[in-house]
Amino acid sequence: MNKVEMTEEIILAKKNLDISWEEIAAKVGLAPVFLTSACLGMNSLKEEYAKKLCEVLELSDEIAILLQEYPMKNWDKTIPNDPVIYRFYEIVGVYGETIKEIIGEKFGDGIMSAIDFSMDIDKEKNPAGDRVKITMNGKFLPYKSW
The missing domain is CATH 1.10.260.40 (lambda repressor-like DNA-binding domains)
Incomplete structure (x- = not known):
């Protein structure tokens, strides 16, 4: 198996x-x-x-x-057709550079860890239509000079 x-x-x-x-x-x-x-x-x-x-x-x-067993974290590199997954590609396409700029201003030059990381997905009731609430929380990892 x-x-x-x-x-x-x-x-x-x-x-x-x-x-x-x-x-x-x-x-x-x-x-x-x-x-x-x-x-x-x-x-x-x-x-x-x-x-x-x-x-x-x-x-x-x-x-x-x-x-x-440790996974091989590999996925199809083409843009997916599934609407839910595609929207995340769209979000990164539209807001990715903005996210990077704001992280840079607040933390300095570095990245958010995807290893020291957590994510919560919640349903938020709203009279105009329920909302998807996704909270990502990752440790900031500054780039080092050497």
Whole structure:
């Protein structure tokens, strides 16, 4: 079994149990965004969380072992057609340089870590239409001179 097959089994189990990512994450003890990312093969889990996830989803020990393997963080470099994912490309295309400029002014020359990082996705009720609220929180990493 490989990571793709692992993900397929996790998604099928989730669907069969009719359980949300937030419910799974609460039972496992991890943040929903991180847990989902690991289930989709883009992060690894520590043994205790991998085993707990497999308990919750009634999956084999083989899945728990694969969840602990370091991922190959590789994705298709073409612009995706999926509207949700495409919008993030659009946001970076329109606001990327602005984000970089403001980070530079507030912190100096550097980047936001995607390793020392967390993200929350929330639903914000609004009379004009519900809003998607995404909060990204990453450690600032200054560039070094040498």
